[in-house]
Amino acid sequence: MRILFHLPLSPFARKVRLALAEKRLPFDLRIERVWDRREEFLAVNPAGTVPVLQESNGLSIADSYAICEYLDEAYPDIPLLGRTLGERAEVRRLVAWFDHKFHAEVTRNLVFEKQMKRLLGRGNPDAAAIRAGYANLKPHLEYIGWLAETRAWLAGPQLGLADLAAAAQLSTLDYIGDVDWSISDAAKDWYARVKSRPSFRPLLGDRVTGVTPPPHYEDLDF
Template structure:
């Protein structure tokens, strides 16, 4: 059985967990406390970050982008980069948008400050960073709503890696109750569709030690 080394609140780990669910790949999920800097884990990924995927044959892949493409190439029966070259380029553009821009402007400012600093022992949360994250998320939710109004899914007609990447980051922020859903109904409607997918439901059952999610977090009709 493949193994996924992950961390509950990591949006990059969450992205791979959803991909595994979409492709119906059973995997052994092992929580990796990256702040421990385990030598055995660093031997697999010197970067010291999650996720890391170890396949049945021992192939080890680190980094969520690399893992995503590896899984789509080795298990192509449920394609998450569907369509022609132009369609796949749009999916990759949006994955990069959420994994880089949203992560830097929102996830790190909110989840990073409120949760990861506690786990990593890197000091007190920055109130300025948290304020910036609350401001920045508005732009991103508006953009999600813009795309969702004009397309069946974020990148086009089909559910894809773009939706998974976006929802993975959103879910991490939603766990700490920092998504102002009432102001962005189009984004909320899109996220409700993602939440209803069987592949996404295990994320809604996550309970991070010492941190309880808001009541709406696991509610499909929130």
């Protein structure tokens, strides 16, 4: 059976979970406590990060973008990277936006500081970083709203990896109650469409010990 090593609040693991589900590929989830630095896991991914996908034939792939590129090449029936060269370039641009810029400016400042830092033994949360995360969220939500108002989906006419990358980051933040959805109605409506998809339901059922999501987290209509 295909196995995905993950952490429930890893937006990158969530992105891969959504991609696998959208492609209707069965898989088992296995939580990997990366702070334990298991030798067997480090042998597969020396970076010591999740997600890591292990295929039934023994092939192991680390890094969420490498995994998603592999899935689109290996299982092309339901494409997530676009159909034309232009669409594929735009999907890649936006995936990089959410994986790098959004994560560095928002998710890392909030989820890492408030949840992961303690688990990794890296001290207390940085109040300045948390303030920056909240401030940075507003322009990102406004940009998502603009994309949602001008296109059928974030990168073009079909739902694709850009939508999954953005929704993965936002769902992680939404779990800890850190998304002010009043900032952009268009972004909120787009997110409601994404989280209403069958692929999203397992994420909405996730629970992390000691952290209870807000009531709207599972509400498909907010």
